[in-house]
Amino acid sequence: MKILLDNCVPLKFARLLVGHEVIHCSRIGWERLVNGRLLAAAEAEGFPVLVTVDRSMQFQQNMAGRTIAIIYLRAPKNSMPKLGPLAGELLSQLENLAPGKIITISHPEMR
Numbered sequence: 001m002k003i004l005l006d007n008c009v010p011l012k013f014a015r016l017l018v019g020h021e022v023i024h025c026s027r028i029g030w031e032r033l034v035n036g037r038l039l040a041a042a043e044a045e046g047f048p049v050l051v052t053v054d055r056s057m058q059f060q061q062n063m064a065g066r067t068i069a070i071i072y073l074r075a076p077k078n079s080m081p082k083l084g085p086l087a088g089e090l091l092s093q094l095e096n097l098a099p100g101k102i103i104t105i106s107h108p109e110m111r
Helices: 011-016 035-044 080-096
Strands: 002-005 021-024 049-052 069-074 102-106
Touching: 002 011, 011 021, 011 080, 035 049, 069 080, 080 102
Parallel strands: 002 021, 002 049, 049 069, 069 102
Antiparallel strands: none
16 A cells, blocks of 8 residues: 655654555655645545644544545654554554544553
8 A cells, every 4th residue: 555654754664564655755855745735745646545643633634525544643752662563553454444534543651
């Protein structure tokens, strides 16, 4: 699956998503795109999912009619030691994706 990592997700996180085409926003010149503009660009490029740690995106975006899903990684810190353990659940959730859906994956410290 083609997965877009938001700028706020560490680039190294891509290594944990084995078997998928993972592209970080910074690698395609989208470091300045945020929220709705980022989602529109991702949809235009055929990404079915955006992975983010931006907690505000789930509240700021109307996902009705969107062709992309969002996976929000909720962790106490935006670092590989905290985000890395969420990769397994993220990979499992890819099977349940639906356009316009927001899936939250929480670190155990946040539950």
